[in-house]
Amino acid sequence: MSFPAEAGGSVPAATLPAAPDPYLPGAGSNAYRVERYELELDYKVSSNRLSGRAVLYGVAQVPASAIVLDLAGNLRATKVQLDGRKAGRFSQRAGQLVVAGQAGFQPGQRFTLDIRYEGNPAPRRGLWGEVGWEELSDGVLVAGQPNGAPSWFPCNDHPRNKASYGFTVTTDANYRAVCNGVFQSRTTRSSRETWVYEQAEPMATYLATVQIGRYGLLELDAGRHAPAVPQHVAVTPALAGRARTGLALQPAMMRTFTSCFGPYPFPGYTVVVTEDELEIPLEAQGLSILGPNHLDPDWESQRLIAHELSHQWFGNSLTAATWQDIWLHEGFACYAEWIWSEEAGVMTVAGRAGAAWHRLEADAQDILVGDPGPEHMFDDRVYKRGALALHAVRMACGDLAFFALLQEWTAAHRHGSVGTHDFILAINRATAVDAEALLHPWLYEESLPPLPLARVS
DSSP, rough: OOOOOOOSSSGGGGGOOSSOOOTTTTTTOSSEEEEEEEEEEEEEETTEEEEHHHHEEEEESOOEEEEEEEOTOEEEEEEEEETTOOOEEEEEEETTTEEEEEEEEEOOOEEEEEEEEEEOOEEEETTTTTEEEEEEEEEEEEEEEEEEGTTTTTTTTTTTEEEEHHHEEEEETEEEEESSSSEEEEEEEEEEEEEEEEEEEEEEEEGOOEEEEOOOOOOOOOEEEEHHHHHOEEEEEEGHHHHHHHTTTTTHHHHHHHHHHHOSSSOOOHHHHSHHHHHSSSSTTTEEOOOOOOOOOSSSHHHHHHHHHTTTTTTTTTTSSSGTTTHHHHHHHHHHHHHHHHTTTTTOOHHHHHHHHHHHHHHHOOOOOOOOOOOTTTOOOHHHHHHHHHHHHHHOOOOOHHHHHHHHHHTTTSSSOOHHHHHHHHHHHHSSHHOOOOOOHHHSSSSOOOOOOOOOO
16 A cells, blocks of 8 residues: 655755646746745735835755746836846746746755736635735725745745744835734834834745735733733724634634644734625644624534634644645645534534545535646545545544644644645654555545444453
């Protein structure tokens, strides 16, 4: 019984393929890594005009004559410097910015790119609808998964390339800019305001975000019980009451998930509530984006709030090294919903698992959850069957070993990149379960395995 080759971890330069990910063959490069992005954005809301400066600190991985960046849509580079000097040549076409080095690049060589660019940003259209920079009725929403980051800054757009970020966003007065990381400062000059954030923990490009709106900032009361993770809501005054009510249980979700998954991996958590209704909530590192239609007290809204929160562990701190392993994000987040359902007294995990299994049994069984293909990356079967795969592990090893496994998993790979093979090894190390034999039918066979049941003592 064989599994796909390990996707996580470092790869020797000589073995790196030409394209870093078969699901998105035109995105990202294995020729270099970016270790830090410093983004300075000047944005005019009324005209959707963006003037940007991106300083990238990178290191070459293989011999190359040029650095190829992702930069899409209407954004155009106007000036490029390499290591403090005017770049010899740069060109832009087909969603890529190519910067040539006069002497080329050698493995281990560090470089700095300073790129000025401008234009009217717009979302990218693809198999998953529109992703990236999107105008709202009065502001901006950025949702980068999976390939929307190049719609607003030049980058090496692959989830395996995690970097730290600095954000400096200048926009119209009376608008708040919300970015990843820790808020540093706000300054006002004439009719413009500048917001500065620092994202120290490594972050994949698709998780980088900026949200702009007429938001105030509320703090959610975490109560007297640990952990006291700072939780804030960026919301317009008109929706502040609904936000407090709709998110009232989020501090309890945080306590439940830290108990199950280990310490929260970032300094704080912010939920942005847009005035526009959204089809689905959206995730970014350290924050989530909800529409007012996701603030109801019913289970459908509350499960989505729990789902997005759990992505801070599974997807943001631990990020799939390749998109084929998206189940490591969505299956885990779906299972977190079930855990919260039982904690909140709505339905037990066993009940949720049974209901999901029966729906899957009635549905087409024609994808491999561990390698669904780009068109099915976000298929609901990846979510539900991925969660059932986790439930199968729990039923096989028992609650004590299962939650110890999850906490060891999140601790060992904190702020790193992971693959299914990594999870197989983690199960084998932490439990007596034959992880390959157990998970292969769930992940790499089309037919649905039997519903996992608890061990008989």
